[in-house]
Structures are given as C-alpha cells and as structure tokens.
Amino acid sequence: MIEARGLSKSFHDKKRGEIRAVDGVSFRCAPGRIYGLLGANGAGKTTTLRILATILEPSDGTAVICGYDVVEQPEKVRANVGFLSTATALYPRLTAQELVEYFGRLNGLDEATLKKRVEEIFGRLDMNGFRDRRCDKLSTGMKQKTSIARTLVHDPAVMIFDEPTLGLDIMTARTITTFIRECRDRGKTVIFSTHIMSEVEKLCDVIGIIHDGKLLTEGTLAELREKYGEQDLEEIFVKIVTPLQAGAEA
Amino acid sequence: MARNAVGIVYRKEFTEWVRDRRTLISTVLVPLFFFPIIMVGFTALAVVMVGKAKEETPKIMILGGEDSPQVVEGLQKVKSLEIAPYRSNWKEQISDKEIRAAVEIPPGFQDGLEKGEVKTVKIYYYEGEMKSSFGVDRIEKFLKDYRDQVVKDRLAAKNVPTSVLTPFEIHQENVAPPEKVSGATVGGFIGYMVVLLCMTGAMYPAIELTAGEKERGTMETILSSPISRMNLVLGKFLLVLSAALATAALSVMSMGISFSALRRFNMSSGRGDAAALLLKLGPKAVASIFMMALPMAVLFSAVLMTIALFAKSHKEAQSYLTPMTFLVVIPAVASLLPGVELTPKLALIPILNTSLVCKEIMTGTYHWNSIALIFGSTCVYASVALFLAFKTFQRESVLFRS
Numbered sequence: 346m347i348e349a350r351g352l353s354k355s356f357h358d359k360k361r362g363e364i365r366a367v368d369g370v371s372f373r374c375a376p377g378r379i380y381g382l383l384g385a386n387g388a389g390k391t392t393t394l395r396i397l398a399t400i401l402e403p404s405d406g407t408a409v410i411c412g413y414d415v416v417e418q419p420e421k422v423r424a425n426v427g428f429l430s431t432a433t434a435l436y437p438r439l440t441a442q443e444l445v446e447y448f449g450r451l452n453g454l455d456e457a458t459l460k461k462r463v464e465e466i467f468g469r470l471d472m473n474g475f476r477d478r479r480c481d482k483l484s485t486g487m488k489q490k491t492s493i494a495r496t497l498v499h500d501p502a503v504m505i506f507d508e509p510t511l512g513l514d515i516m517t518a519r520t521i522t523t524f525i526r527e528c529r530d531r532g533k534t535v536i537f538s539t540h541i542m543s544e545v546e547k548l549c550d551v552i553g554i555i556h557d558g559k560l561l562t563e564g565t566l567a568e569l570r571e572k573y574g575e576q577d578l579e580e581i582f583v584k585i586v587t588p589l590q591a592g593a594e595a
Numbered sequence: 596m597a598r599n600a601v602g603i604v605y606r607k608e609f610t611e612w613v614r615d616r617r618t619l620i621s622t623v624l625v626p627l628f629f630f631p632i633i634m635v636g637f638t639a640l641a642v643v644m645v646g647k648a649k650e651e652t653p654k655i656m657i658l659g660g661e662d663s664p665q666v667v668e669g670l671q672k673v674k675s676l677e678i679a680p681y682r683s684n685w686k687e688q689i690s691d692k693e694i695r696a697a698v699e700i701p702p703g704f705q706d707g708l709e710k711g712e713v714k715t716v717k718i719y720y721y722e723g724e725m726k727s728s729f730g731v732d733r734i735e736k737f738l739k740d741y742r743d744q745v746v747k748d749r750l751a752a753k754n755v756p757t758s759v760l761t762p763f764e765i766h767q768e769n770v771a772p773p774e775k776v777s778g779a780t781v782g783g784f785i786g787y788m789v790v791l792l793c794m795t796g797a798m799y800p801a802i803e804l805t806a807g808e809k810e811r812g813t814m815e816t817i818l819s820s821p822i823s824r825m826n827l828v829l830g831k832f833l834l835v836l837s838a839a840l841a842t843a844a845l846s847v848m849s850m851g852i853s854f855s856a857l858r859r860f861n862m863s864s865g866r867g868d869a870a871a872l873l874l875k876l877g878p879k880a881v882a883s884i885f886m887m888a889l890p891m892a893v894l895f896s897a898v899l900m901t902i903a904l905f906a907k908s909h910k911e912a913q914s915y916l917t918p919m920t921f922l923v924v925i926p927a928v929a930s931l932l933p934g935v936e937l938t939p940k941l942a943l944i945p946i947l948n949t950s951l952v953c954k955e956i957m958t959g960t961y962h963w964n965s966i967a968l969i970f971g972s973t974c975v976y977a978s979v980a981l982f983l984a985f986k987t988f989q990r991e992s993v994l995f996r997s
Contacts, residue, residue: 357992400818401991420821428819434812438611450603451820495816 347374347397347503347534351406354392354558366392368558369406374536374551376502379529381549382538383582389558390538391430394507397536398428411502424452427496430507437481441472441491444480445498452499459498466494486517493524504528506537510544522548542578552578556586600822604830612800612834621799622838626792626846631853638857645725652677653695653730656685658719660700667700669741675733689721695730696720698738708745775958783931785850786953789843789888790927790946794895796842797835798916801899804831806912814994828900828988832981835900839892840885847881883956887966890973891949895923897980901987907996930954942968945976 354367367389374380384390395401397408399419408415411425435444442463449459467473470490475483480491496504506525510518525548528535539545545552546566553563562585564572573581612618654677660667671678679694688694699717701707707714718734721727747757808814817827899916906912923946929935930950937951948969955962987993 395815398819400815401995420823423819423821426819430815432812433816433819435816436607436611436813437811438614439607443607443610447603447607448820451600451822453821 346376346412347372347380347408347410347536349373349393349397349406349408352393352396352403352408353405354389354396354401355404365558367396367403370555370558370560371406372553372560372563374534376534377529377532378550379525379535379537379548381545381552382536382555383540383542383545383552383578384538384555385540385586388540388555390540390555391507392558393555394428394430394505394536394538398426398505399423400428424499425502427499427501427504428507429492429496429505429509431509431511432507433492435480435483435488435491435495438479440477440479441483441487441494442467442476444491445494448495449498454499462498462500463494466497470494485513486520489513489517489520493521501533503534504536506535508539509537510539510541542582546578554582554585561585600826601830601833604822604827605833608800608804608831608834609837612803612838615803617799618838622796622842623845625795626842627849629792629846629849631849631856648726648729651726651729653726653733654679654693655730655734656681656688656694656697658685658697658699659702660704662703663700663705665705666741670698670734670737673733673737676730676737686719689719689727692721692724692726695724695727696734698734772959775960783950783954783957785884785957786930786950787927788846788850789884789953790891790923790950792846793839793843793888793892794899794920794923797839797892797895797899800835800838801896802903802906802909802912802916804835805900805904806906807909809906809994810908818994824988825985828985832896832900832984835896836892839896840889843888843892844885847884851881880956880959883961883966884953887949887952887956887970887973890970890977891946893977894945894973894980897977897984901980901984904984904987905993905996926950937962937965939965939968943972945973949973 349370349372352367352370353365356364356366358364370389370393372380382390382393392401396403396415397410399415399422402416402419407417410422413421413425415422436447439447445463445466446459449462454462467476470493472487472490472494475487478487480488483491504525506521509521509525513521522544525535525537529550537544537548549566551563551565552569554561562569562572566578569578569581570576573584575581575584652675655670656679657667657670658681670676679688682688685694685697689697697719699719701714701716704714704716716738718731720731746760750757750759808817818824899919902915902919903912906915926944926947927950930947935941935951937948937955941951942948942965952966952969955965
C-alpha cells in the first residue's frame with residue numbers, strides 16, 4: 346500500500362529562485378493495482394516517485410509505504426520497494442549475477458535465500474545465458490532484464506517505475522510492460538509514471554494527472570472519460586492541462 | 596537490511612576496482628615502476644654522462660700571453676687540456692660549445708709577477724654547462740699550482756721556509772652515521788614522494804566512486820537500496836583509503852628495492868662513496884613512514900571524495916581536483932627546502948608535517964612528542980574531512996546536481 350499525504354518538494358535554483366517541483370500531492374494505491382502518474386516533462390512525476398523511493402526527502406507532507414513513513418523510516422521503506430527508472434543504471438564491471446547478488450545482500454538476504462532467489466529470477470526472466478557476462482557487455486534488453494532482476498531480488502511489496510520504457514525499442518519496452526503487469530498479478534502495489542498515453546491506457550487501474558507539481562485529477566479510465574466527456578485519454582489530458590497552461594502564460 | 600552493509604559495499608567496490616585497467620596503472624604500475632625508473636635509470640644515465648664528459652679533453656683558448664711565454668707554455672703542457680688556436684670570435688665558440696673555456700693572460704703578466712705586481716687572470720666559460728666547468732677546473736688547477744710555485748720560489752729566495760704559509764692544518768671529519776647523512780640528504784624526497792603518491796592513489800577511485808557513479812547513473816540505483824548513506828560513504832571511503840595505502844605501501848617497497856639496487860650498482864662500479872649516500876630503508880623506518888602516512892591517507896581520501904562528489908562527471912571532478920594537487924605539492928615541496936625543520940608549529944600543518952617527520956625518520960631520528968602531535972593532529976583533520984564527506988552525501992543538491 347502507498348499513501349501519499351500532501352507531498353511537497355521545493356528546490357532552490359540560482360537563476361529561477363525557489364521552485365516547487367511537487368505541490369501538495371496526495372493519493373492512495375492499493376496492492377494488486379497499478380497507479381499511473383501521467384504528466385508532461387517537468388510536471389513533477391520523477392520528483393514524486395523519488396520521494397516515494399526515499400531518494401529525496403519531501404519539503405512538506407509525507408507518504409506511508411507498507412506501513413513505514415518515508416521521512417521517519419526511509420531504510421525500512423527502501424527494503425519494501427523496488428525502484429526502476431531509465432536513470433537507474435548498472436555497474437559496468439560487475440556481471441549480471443554479481444549485480445543482482447549485491448543488491449540482494451544489501452537487502453539483507455542470507456546466502457541460501459539469495460541463491461534460491463537468483464536461480465528463480467534468472468530462470469523466470471530467461472537470464473541464464475548472460476548471467477556471467479559483465480554489465481557493460483550486455484545489450485539494452487539484457488540490461489533491462491538485469492535491472493528488473495535487481496528490483497525483484499528482495500521480493501518487494503511495492504514497485505515504483507519512473508518512465509521505465511523511455512528511449513527503449515518496442516521489444517525491450519514490451520518486456521517492461523509485461524513485467525509491470527506480472528507485478529500487479531502477483532499482488533504487488535505498483536506506481537508507474539509516464540507521458541505515453543497508450544501505456545497508461547493499457548496498464549493502469551487508476552490514473553493520476555500531474556501538472557506543475559499538482560495532482561489535478563485522478564480516477565479509473567472510465568471515470569475520467571465520464572467526468573471530462575472524452576473517450577481519448579490524450580484529449581482528456583489536454584482538456585485538463587491547457588486551461589492551466591494558458592493561465593500560467595497569461 | 597544487511598548487517599554488514601559496509602563490508603558488502605567495500606567488497607563490491609573492490610571487485611570493480613581491481614577489474615579497472617586504469618586502477619592498475621595509478622595504484623600498482625606507477626608506484627612500482629616510478630622509483631626504479633627515476634632512481635636507477637636516472638642515476639645510471641647520470642653516471643654514464645658524467646663519465647663521458649670527464650673522459651673528454653676540454654678544448655680551451657688562450658687570450659693574450661704573447662709577453663708571458665712561461666705561463667702559456669705551462670698551459671700547453673697540461674695533458675688534460677687541448678689548446679685551440681686563437682680566434683676573435685672566442686665568445687661565440689664557447690656559447691656554441693666549440694671550445695669549453697678561454698683563459699685571458701693580462702699584458703705584462705710575467706713581468707708583473709717578477710716585480711710583485713698583482714694581476715688578474717680571467718677565465719671565461721659557459722655557466723651551467725658541465726663540460727665547460729670541467730675545462731675551468733683544469734685551468735684553475737694549473738693556475739693555482741703555478742701561483743703556489745711562484746710563492747714558494749719567492750719564499751726560497753728570501754730563505755723563508757714554506758711552512759710559514761700553513762701554521763696549522765684544518766681537517767673536517769663526519770661523525771654522523773652514513774644512514775643519517777643519507778637521510779638528511781635524500782630523506783625529504785621520500786616524504787615528498789609518499790605524500791604525492793598517496794594522493795595519486797586515492798584520486799582516481801575517489802572520482803570513480805562519486806562523480807563516476809553520477810555520470811554512469813548508478814548513484815540513483817544504489818540510493819534506492821536500503822543501505823544507509825553513512826554505511827554507503829564508509830564502504831566507499833574504505834576502498835579509496837585502501838587504494839591510497841596500497842599506493843603508499845607499494846611506493847615505499849619500490850623505493851627500498853630501488854635504493855638497494857642502486858647501492859649494489861654503485862658498490863660494484865667502485866663508487867663506494869656514492870653508495871654511502873644511499874638510504875638503507877630498515878623495517879622500523881618503513882613501518883614508521885607507513886604509520887604516519889595512514890592518517891594522511893584518511894585525510895586525502897575523505898577530502899578527495901567530498902570534492903569529487905560535487906562534480907557531475909569524471910572530467911569535471913578532475914578539473915576540481917587538479918588545483919588540489921598544487922595545494923598538496925606546495926607543503927610537500929616546502930619540506931625539501933634547506934633549513935625547514937620540524938617545529939611544534941609546523942607539526943600542525945597538514946602534509947608539511949608528515950613530509951618533515953618522514954625526513955626525520957629517514958635520518959633515524961624519532962622525536963616521539965612530534966610524532967604523536969603530527970599523528971594526532973592529522974587524525975583530527977582526517978576526522979573533520981570524513982565528517983564533511985558524510986554530510987555532503989546527505990545533501991540532495993549535491994547528489995542530484997543538474
């Protein structure tokens with residue numbers, strides 16, 4: 346379970362002064378559901394997810410993940426979270442297996458459990474052919490599989506995906522979306538950010554539209570269609586965001 | 596969450612470190628081969644060059660002396676000198692190394708000698724040119740011998756014994772043991788090299804483990820794991836420290852081997868006096884230098900990591916750390932200056948204090964109060980630097996600088 350309560354994050358920029366990247370964002374995401382955070386570049390998606398993964402600390406508000414507070418118990422939160430983004434790269438001089446084992450050990454798995462988990466994941470993701478190959482020698486698809494294995498090794502209850510398919514080819518992106526669905530089917534709580542409408546339509550149970558750091562609306566796809574009188578998600582998005590953009594420019 | 600998180604991070608960093616070819620160069624190859632190449636190579640080269648220069652018979656020119664045939668004839672008879680015929684462009688010839696020196700006999704020199712007048716003989720040479728200085732030495736020796744002979748002849752003419760010139764003798768004798776002499780001569784160089792190589796060893800891993808992680812995008816990966824930032828910093832820091840110490844240990848070891856090889860080379864080539872000038876790095880000295888290098892390596896590791904963390908890339912980190920090299924080299928070089936000796940005030944200046952104490956250790960001098968003060972003060976500086984490294988790793992503005 347993820348519960349964000351009035352999350353805010355401000356940064357100081359030398360040229361622009363105080364920037365409020367996330368502004369009072371609240372939402373809930375239940376186990377076995379995928380929450381899609383939809384927004385344009387710079388809307389505050391990555392900052393929100395980094396706060397949930399405790400990589401950043403909120404300036405205000407908090408979030409509770411699996412019963413742990415992101416501000417008070419960040420290490421316990423991280424032990425229950427698998428975080429994957431295009432920015433989470435791999436260590437080039439470790440082999441795929443060494444990398445997965447490293448993160449398993451950091452998550453406190455004992456050697457016997459770790460060995461069992463590694464065998465299970467490598468089998469499931471069809472990684473045995475390159476388990477001893479160094480990460481800098483892997484193809485993009487192999488790297489993505491290794492990243493997935495890294496997030497799964499400690500079997501977290503919550504999965505956070507920050508634009509995980511950004512810049513990937515169709516087949517590799519498909520591996521990721523299949524994996525996200527599998528996570529939901531296994532009862533994990535999944536939060537997923539993107540600006541690709543089709544991915545949201547295909548994957549998400551609940552959609553939250555974020556713009557300028559604020560969560561403007563949320564609901565299932567059916568609820569949003571009914572509320573805004575549009576069938577196409579892109580049209581819904583434009584309908585919500587355009588008046589605000591026009592106001593900001595005025 | 597892992598119990599031994601620091602150890603897990605350290606082992607992983609170590610694995611990556613030993614697989615990096617650049618590490619092999621900066622930590623192993625440079626300290627291992629730098630000293631033998633510099634010391635044995637350069638000394639052997641110097642011996643060969645000086646030997647060749649000494650073998651050469653310097654070609655010199657006599658200016659004037661037409662009315663002083665005796666001194667001109669004397670010069671011509673010196674076997675270790677070759678007299679070139681007079682040319683008006685003798686200055687150019689010296690500059691162009693066609694002749695090594697020129698000696699100017701003033702007009703009426705011989706006549707003046709007989710009348711007791713004091714005349715000046717001038718020697719022209721090329722300053723800083725080794726072969727020219729050998730030519731000057733030989734001319735000077737001839738002229739001094741000639742002058743002594745004139746004095747003796749004058750004393751004999753007046754029936755005065757030559758002993759009046761030397762009412763007593765002066766004799767200098769060194770009583771310091773050879774290792775102290777050699778320590779005072781080249782000991783400072785050891786401290787300087789240990790300081791410099793300690794920093795070189797720490798620099799590359801410090802960049803790789805901070806700015807390198809940011810550049811590759813692995814910083815976010817590791818920060819999303821349950822390890823605490825303090826354990827993460829500690830694991831990384833220990834690896835950087837290991838690299839610095841490995842470099843220092845290898846450099847001290849390599850120095851020991853180089854000195855020993857050079858000593859044998861000099862002994863076998865009959866240059867025993869040069870061998871006496873060489874250091875004997877005993878186990879006590881090696882252990883002491885290593886102990887003094889330890890807190891300094893901690894200081895370097897923590898400072899380099901902290902600075903490199905501000906950078907977004909390897910290249911940027913290098914541009915930040917290059918000025919650091921000057922900051923380290925200046926106090927290390929200061930320790931080499933003549934007359935700079937360890938005082939309680941200097942014992943508090945980081946780097947300079949370690950260089951100076953290494954110099955003392957090399958002479959076999961162990962001032963335990965100074966050693967304790969230096970060790971203690973460097974430990975304090977190192978702790979402050981480590982604390983700063985921890986604090987910097989907590990700063991989002993540094994970790995996610997865009």
